[in-house]
Amino acid sequence: MALRFGRAKFPGLGKDSHRNDPYWDFFINRPPADLANTVTEMIRNAPEGNVFPTKSELHTPEITSSHLKGMAEYFGAELIGVVKLDPNENAAGYPFAVICAVHADYDPRQAPGIGGQVPVQNGLFITFVLSSWIRELGFRATAAPEPDAEKLAARAGLGTLSKEGRLITPQFGANVHVANVIRTDLPLAADG
Amino acid sequence: MALTLEKEAQQTNGSAGATGAQAGEEFPTPYLGRSVKIVGPHVNVDMNQSPHPKNQRGELGKPLFNWYRNTVSHDPLTRVSAPNHFADRRHFLTNVINRSSNGKVNPQKVAVDDPAAMARHIKAVAHYLGADVVGIAKTHPSFLYAPGGGRYVQDGSAKDEFQSNSPDDLTRNFPFIIQATTAWDYNKLQAHRHQIGDAAYHVSQMKGVMVLKALEGYIKELGYTALRGVVTPQAAGVAGGIGELGRNGLVINKNFGARIHMPDPILTDLPLVADEPVDIGVEDFCKICRKCANTCPTNSIPFGDKVVHNGIEKYKINWLTCYKLRPYVHEYWGSCLTCAAVCPFTKPNVWWHSLATGALHSFPYFARPALVRALKWIDDKFWGVARTNRVRWLGYDSGVKPGDQACTVAGCTASHEGKGASDATSNFGYYAPLKENTNRFVKRDA
Numbered sequence: 001m002a003l004r005f006g007r008a009k010f011p012g013l014g015k016d017s018h019r020n021d022p023y024w025d026f027f028i029n030r031p032p033a034d035l036a037n038t039v040t041e042m043i044r045n046a047p048e049g050n051v052f053p054t055k056s057e058l059h060t061p062e063i064t065s066s067h068l069k070g071m072a073e074y075f076g077a078e079l080i081g082v083v084k085l086d087p088n089e090n091a092a093g094y095p096f097a098v099i100c101a102v103h104a105d106y107d108p109r110q111a112p113g114i115g116g117q118v119p120v121q122n123g124l125f126i127t128f129v130l131s132s133w134i135r136e137l138g139f140r141a142t143a144a145p146e147p148d149a150e151k152l153a154a155r156a157g158l159g160t161l162s163k164e165g166r167l168i169t170p171q172f173g174a175n176v177h178v179a180n181v182i183r184t185d186l187p188l189a190a191d192g
Numbered sequence: 193m194a195l196t197l198e199k200e201a202q203q204t205n206g207s208a209g210a211t212g213a214q215a216g217e218e219f220p221t222p223y224l225g226r227s228v229k230i231v232g233p234h235v236n237v238d239m240n241q242s243p244h245p246k247n248q249r250g251e252l253g254k255p256l257f258n259w260y261r262n263t264v265s266h267d268p269l270t271r272v273s274a275p276n277h278f279a280d281r282r283h284f285l286t287n288v289i290n291r292s293s294n295g296k297v298n299p300q301k302v303a304v305d306d307p308a309a310m311a312r313h314i315k316a317v318a319h320y321l322g323a324d325v326v327g328i329a330k331t332h333p334s335f336l337y338a339p340g341g342g343r344y345v346q347d348g349s350a351k352d353e354f355q356s357n358s359p360d361d362l363t364r365n366f367p368f369i370i371q372a373t374t375a376w377d378y379n380k381l382q383a384h385r386h387q388i389g390d391a392a393y394h395v396s397q398m399k400g401v402m403v404l405k406a407l408e409g410y411i412k413e414l415g416y417t418a419l420r421g422v423v424t425p426q427a428a429g430v431a432g433g434i435g436e437l438g439r440n441g442l443v444i445n446k447n448f449g450a451r452i453h454m455p456d457p458i459l460t461d462l463p464l465v466a467d468e469p470v471d472i473g474v475e476d477f478c479k480i481c482r483k484c485a486n487t488c489p490t491n492s493i494p495f496g497d498k499v500v501h502n503g504i505e506k507y508k509i510n511w512l513t514c515y516k517l518r519p520y521v522h523e524y525w526g527s528c529l530t531c532a533a534v535c536p537f538t539k540p541n542v543w544w545h546s547l548a549t550g551a552l553h554s555f556p557y558f559a560r561p562a563l564v565r566a567l568k569w570i571d572d573k574f575w576g577v578a579r580t581n582r583v584r585w586l587g588y589d590s591g592v593k594p595g596d597q598a599c600t601v602a603g604c605t606a607s608h609e610g611k612g613a614s615d616a617t618s619n620f621g622y623y624a625p626l627k628e629n630t631n632r633f634v635k636r637d638a
Contacts, residue, residue: 023313026302027410037295037409039402042288049282056268059587059604067586071269074395114410115320122322125285125402129272132283136268
């Protein structure tokens, strides 16, 4: 990349730069009065589309995997991993799970405001477009919230689990949000 | 052809009520920077007479109608990110977001004691939601669409109880326009007229739609009204200091050049402080440069001076010939983007770019032509008169001619039914000027 001079950015200091903003707490912490005002709700309520009838020509599974990760990165995912599911885990016949994660300045489980839910919103954007793209490639894919998403993320090598079962990553520590899990039958090379 | 259509449009609008420059004392003619000037009587634009709605009704002929309504792209990414060329519209996020029913305004209003603090807050919020550029403009009746045309949001819908209000009333009730937008990826834009360039354009467009919808929802949560589909985006961009209007009809920003979207802005009664129009030397540059006019594949960009169109002095592109390119190329790529890619202002957002625009900004007017000539010489020398970089991204390769199929992915051993890497012939992207085709659109005037 080109030589770049800008303000130095330190991880974890992002939220402090809004200290002088009297409305910032409202943005982060006030739960929305009408959920229809939130994009997260719009994407969650959207139905899944059809699988494209013709399958795209694919490269080798390793290359398909790297293309999938490149695509997710372009959509804004900061950590991406692919997990091979055991036969008892994939009742619907999905051999792979794709895990995307983004950094979260505020824990979305404790900050219900539109601002606090920004990682969720970005995660939904990634998983919605990525799973649609896989279906348009001609393979089945479904994106859904899963309670053990963080365990799968740890299995994909994105980080390790803390004692409370939360994901800790080398890049963002615990300030990370694991997006919906995409289960798919796209032939991929698993990370774990 | 184009002229006839525009005349019709003006006639149908004539009864809608002239506003703007003649409105006199209550709404003084706004200063829009050096690149655009409101000089004469302005008739508000009827959204139903703009290109996409016209085409939806089949008024631009069969090939364009079919391109808009009846095509499915060969490319899976285009099918999830580009308007109208999807196989299943449920896969297009813009559709999902813009068609969703609107939420209610929060009855508990947040008190705004200091509009300047609120303006800073809204900008911080927009950036936090993912916008690259934000601007706040003071509303003027001439920025709004003609009444009676309804609300227009592309690939979506908008309805509100102020639908029958005149532009003057809307201006009185909603004094501010917020425009927040995203920029396209610079490196992918180098492969414009290719699916890679489409990806740069369309994915950031979806992101921008999401950002604006979230911002609209947030303003409603603050307890204030936010209207969509009411404001001309370019006017909001210029008046809100996002950029200046270039020869190519695009708003040119100081950090990103022409590679920013101008989506449907938000009209609101939230107390804010408006930004001023900016001067980054676009006016001086466009007088001399003409790179976009030279490379436009349809000769839709004028070589001559500004004209007064509908009471506004600006460079007037021929939108119809620009639009007509699409059915010829849609099998290979979707969005042309040539005028945005060759614009010397379109550069990575880095220090040497800020240095150049900063120099343009701080030079006195009389000295600018010399600086512009120097900068344009540098641009021609280092970036070329047209973009010819070969870009590879994931499975895409702009060195493969459109229509040709070849796997050029390094290390791929999969059989693609006999299509080997040797099928890739050229050493650079598919940017051989399409000038041999251009005279079918319009004869060059210079």
